[in-house]
Amino acid sequence: MNPVLQYLADHEHEFVESLCHYVRFPSVSAQPKHVKNLRDAASWIAERARGLGLETTVHETPGNPIVVARTAHQDPKKPTFLVYGHYDVQPPEPFELWKTPPFEPRIERRNLYARGSADNKGQHLAHLNAVEAYVRTGTPLPCNLVFLIEGEEEVGSTQLYEFLPKHRKDLACDAVVISDNGIPSLEHPALTYGLRGIAALEIRIDGPSRDLHSGLFGGSLENPAFALCQLLGKLRDQRGRITVPGFYDDVIPLSAYERRQMARIPHDDRRYAKFLGVPQHTGEAGFTANERRTCRPTFEINGLTSGYQGEGSKTIVPAWASAKITIRLVPDQKPAKILSAVKKHLQSLCPPTVRLTVKHGHGGEPYLVSPTGPMAQAALRAMSAGFGREALLMREGGSIPIVAAFKKHLKADTLLLGMSLPDDNPHSPNEKFSLDAYASGMRMAAGLWPELARACA
Secondary structure (H helix, E strand, C coil), rough: CCCHHHHHHCCCCHHHHHHHHHHHCEEEEECCHHHHHHHHHHHHHHHHHHHCEEEEEEEEECCCEEEEEEEECCCCCCCCCEEHHHHHCCCCCCCCCCCCCCCCEEECEEEEEEECCCHHHHHHHHHHHHHHHHHHCCCCCCCCEEEEEEEEHHHHHHHHHHHHHHHHCCCCCCCEEECCCCEEHHHHEEEEEEEEEEEEEEEEEEEECCEEEEEHHCCCCCCHHHHHHHHHCCEEEECCCCCCCCCCCCCCCCHHHHHHHHCCCCCCCHHHHHEEECCCCCCCCCCCCCCCHCCCCEEEEEEEECCCCCCCCCCCCCEEEEEEEEEECCCCCCCHHHHHHHHHHHHHHHHCEEEEEEEEEEEEEEEEECCCHHHHHHHHHEEEEEEEECCCEEECCCCCCHHHHHHHHHHEEECCCCCEEECCCCCCCEEEEEEEHHHHHHHHHHHHHHHHHHHHH
16 A cells, blocks of 8 residues: 555645646536536546546436446456546536635635535545556556446436436446545544435415405404414424424434444534524434434424515415425435325314415435444544544435435445535535545545455455
8 A cells, every 4th residue: 555655645736736627617517508518527537537547438418428437357356336426516606705716726725725626526536546546556456446427416416317227237336435525624534324314395374265454354264374383383392302293213213332423523512503603502302413413303494485575564364374394314214104294293283274285395215324334444444544533433414315326226335435624615605625635535545445345355
């Protein structure tokens, strides 16, 4: 490994220049005007892979191209690992909030500022740079590698969802590695071993056939806005628990080992409340703030709509009221089962004076890989070596639906090895990527393959 690590150190400047070139492509998948920029970015990363001797194919799709690059002469006796990333980026607007143009990289205090630097160009390029170190030093890789780089992650990965089942044999692997997430700090690298799932719904309460004069009719009929608020208020008790029968039945309790690992993640309640802009934080009794936002299910009201909301007053009883809801799920909760239980409970709470409609939205299952399994422990060792700090275990409160698709079609677990820091501003103006995290991520990637290969032996 010494020649590989030495190569990474000696060529760090070139790797930074390479990333600067990559982020100059305004590969915004949400905006049709950037179609050519997306294709140019796909071509660039494909050429970068070909330059390392990887067998590379740019697969055309009805949308943006999918790049697949694999180590040549794959050895069936060696394990195979797939590295996933995406070359598309979020829209940069509002431009006026950027200190410098979003696609003109700026380096300041060991940070590279540019749209896509952290999400996700820098993170998957770090893995490719590590392969370069193996190739250029003549160091044999202990495994086969496949890179899968798509261009629609920021708009739902439509083409990749269709691509996976058609190419499952070509993409067969022992594990998937994704670096498209974050770590608490450079001093606290972490393996993300769990993700929450999601279930969305919309609740609508209908009352009178039209908005009515509140003076002439108020008091003689149910106000849909009141009915909705009272219904929603009954869904959470004073201990912060959701009252839907069966809601927690399939939740896998946190082990003592997991809770000890979670407790190692730096957290200060006052600082956290200040960061959120609230007087103090709250949530389900018996759990820490980090546990509540990453490891426990939630029921969140995303929006409320009813009646008149323009300037001044309009004295009416509104004809209807609605609420948009998302439920974050944890292993082993199932979206369909939870949505069914919620709908049944809402129907039981709804008064006979109004009509209730529940419309189901999108859903995604939670994900969990054993934190004590050989793959996870191998990844932890690689993270610790790469960052020079003992790596932690953590869960993410958000959802990455493609992880479930990899499990379904490739039958492989995913290791989430993030390099992004909490202040990197992905999806926001002035996105950045720490060059120290970039360098540490490359070292981690270099050490990952021997560790995983030994875990598969």
